[in-house]
Amino acid sequence: MARPRSFDTDQAISNAMQVFWTHGYEGASLPDLLDGMGLTRGSLYKAFTDKKTLFLKVLDHYEGAAVQAAVSLLNDTSISDGTERIMKLFTSSYLAVTDGDRRGCLLCTAAAGPSMYDDEITAVVSRGLNTMRDGIEVALEASPKHADMSKAERHALADMLTAQYIGLRTMARARIDIETLRNAVRSVGVMLA
Amino acid sequence: MARPRSFDTDQAISNAMQVFWTHGYEGASLPDLLDGMGLTRGSLYKAFTDKKTLFLKVLDHYEGAAVQAAVSLLNDTSISDGTERIMKLFTSSYLAVTDGDRRGCLLCTAAAGPSMYDDEITAVVSRGLNTMRDGIEVALEASPKHADMSKAERHALADMLTAQYIGLRTMARARIDIETLRNAVRSVGVMLA
DNA sequence: ACAATTTGGAACCAATCGGTACAATACACG
DNA sequence: CGTGTATTGTACCGATTGGTTCCAAATTGT
Numbered sequence: 001m002a003r004p005r006s007f008d009t010d011q012a013i014s015n016a017m018q019v020f021w022t023h024g025y026e027g028a029s030l031p032d033l034l035d036g037m038g039l040t041r042g043s044l045y046k047a048f049t050d051k052k053t054l055f056l057k058v059l060d061h062y063e064g065a066a067v068q069a070a071v072s073l074l075n076d077t078s079i080s081d082g083t084e085r086i087m088k089l090f091t092s093s094y095l096a097v098t099d100g101d102r103r104g105c106l107l108c109t110a111a112a113g114p115s116m117y118d119d120e121i122t123a124v125v126s127r128g129l130n131t132m133r134d135g136i137e138v139a140l141e142a143s144p145k146h147a148d149m150s151k152a153e154r155h156a157l158a159d160m161l162t163a164q165y166i167g168l169r170t171m172a173r174a175r176i177d178i179e180t181l182r183n184a185v186r187s188v189g190v191m192l193a
Numbered sequence: 194m195a196r197p198r199s200f201d202t203d204q205a206i207s208n209a210m211q212v213f214w215t216h217g218y219e220g221a222s223l224p225d226l227l228d229g230m231g232l233t234r235g236s237l238y239k240a241f242t243d244k245k246t247l248f249l250k251v252l253d254h255y256e257g258a259a260v261q262a263a264v265s266l267l268n269d270t271s272i273s274d275g276t277e278r279i280m281k282l283f284t285s286s287y288l289a290v291t292d293g294d295r296r297g298c299l300l301c302t303a304a305a306g307p308s309m310y311d312d313e314i315t316a317v318v319s320r321g322l323n324t325m326r327d328g329i330e331v332a333l334e335a336s337p338k339h340a341d342m343s344k345a346e347r348h349a350l351a352d353m354l355t356a357q358y359i360g361l362r363t364m365a366r367a368r369i370d371i372e373t374l375r376n377a378v379r380s381v382g383v384m385l386a
Numbered sequence: 387a388c389a390a391t392t393t394g395g396a397a398c399c400a401a402t403c404g405g406t407a408c409a410a411t412a413c414a415c416g
Numbered sequence: 417c418g419t420g421t422a423t424t425g426t427a428c429c430g431a432t433t434g435g436t437t438c439c440a441a442a443t444t445g446t
Contacts, residue, residue, distance in 0.1 A: 197391090197392080198391095198392070198393090199392075199393065199394095200393095232393090232394085233393080233394050233395060233396095234394095234395085234396095235392090235393075235394070235395075235396095236392080236393065236394075239392075239393090
């Protein structure tokens with residue numbers, strides 16, 4: 001009936017995610033995105049309406065990929081001790097930096113930026129962060145060391161660890177010395193032990 | 194000899210700080226700044242060279258005001274227990290939110306933004322965060338509960354608490370539920386107790 | 387009074403921003 | 417093979433970005 005789309009939508013969103021991840025929402029210009037996604041203005045606006053809509057789709061994608069990966073790690077029953085899973089999450093954040101990835105967490109970056117004055121973006125971001133939080137809580141429930149805590153206390157501890165996670169990933173983006181990051185992760189381990 | 198400056202430079206910087214604090218570096222436009230500072234383009238560029246230079250001055254000002262206030266709280270020997278001082282710092286961050294201040298920490302916001310791809314800004318930001326970190330470490334040294342730790346362990350714990358602080362203030366900006374913030378602070382208290 | 391300087395303000399700049407209009411293009415189906 | 421149709425590329429849009437330049441008015445010390 002008509003000319004088919006020459007690009008894969010998911011792939012395009014995934015490419016856009018990389019651009020937003022490095023530059024942030026307001027820092028990523030249309031040319032940046034077009035370049036990274038490998039398509040032209042017309043195609044982008046036809047397929048994704050506008051920049052903000054694209055960003056919301058990207059956040060969804062990030063939630064479905066990066067956040068979901070973290071959550072399933074936190075739910076991985078093949079590691080019986082929940083605190084071990086949590087430490088694996090924090091350690092992997094540290095290892096990303098040693099591998100040269102200083103971009104931090106897309107969600108955490110968006111959480112700090114001026115884009116948070118937009119209600120829709122705010123909603124998606126805090127939903128994503130809450131998903132992380134819930135994952136941490138699940139892992140805590142599978143931790144023998146925290147079995148005697150009250151549900152409320154465990155809930156609060158999950159909140160604290162979420163803040164810890166956000167702080168760690170923000171520090172990574174801020175080019176804080178790698179030793180400091182290592183120390184922070186190590187101390188989380190000591191605290192949970 | 195010549196006409197003196199009709200505005201107070203420090204006051205102007207302080208006003209600029211408010212604008213950057215709410216909008217972030219790239220989010221604050223020239224009109225925003227001129228409006229908030231109450232002066233015109235000509236005066237601003239004569240006095241502060243350009244936007245980035247102004248922002249660096251603002252960061253210095255923030256370090257001399259907000260960060261220094263936090264540090265002197267952390268050094269306040271009238272509160273003998275260092276952990277109490279640290280908890281006061283975290284609690285005050287929480288109380289800022291209950292008072293309706295959702296702007297978070299200027300340094301932490303700058304740490305997450307695309308402005309971190311600028312070396313000069315990066316340097317000033319991480320210097321400020323390190324100052325905070327050192328303050329926390331001093332407080333820890335004045336804590337009986339942490340007197341038996343090794344210097345290295347205490348250092349690492351300070352790093353962790355810095356990440357915690359950044360995360361907390363970022364969550365405040367991200368409009369995370371106030372209960373979650375309260376829980377996070379409470380858990381820090383439990384952890385340090 | 388005079389020289390020095392800063393003021394507010396407007397005009398102006400090139401560059402870039404996000405977004406749109408539209409003609410050329412390339413495909414799927416009858 | 418055509419023809420309808422959605423996609424594509426590009427030229428273009430007005431608005432805004434940070435930054436400059438000019439100038440008359442204002443305010444000081446000498």
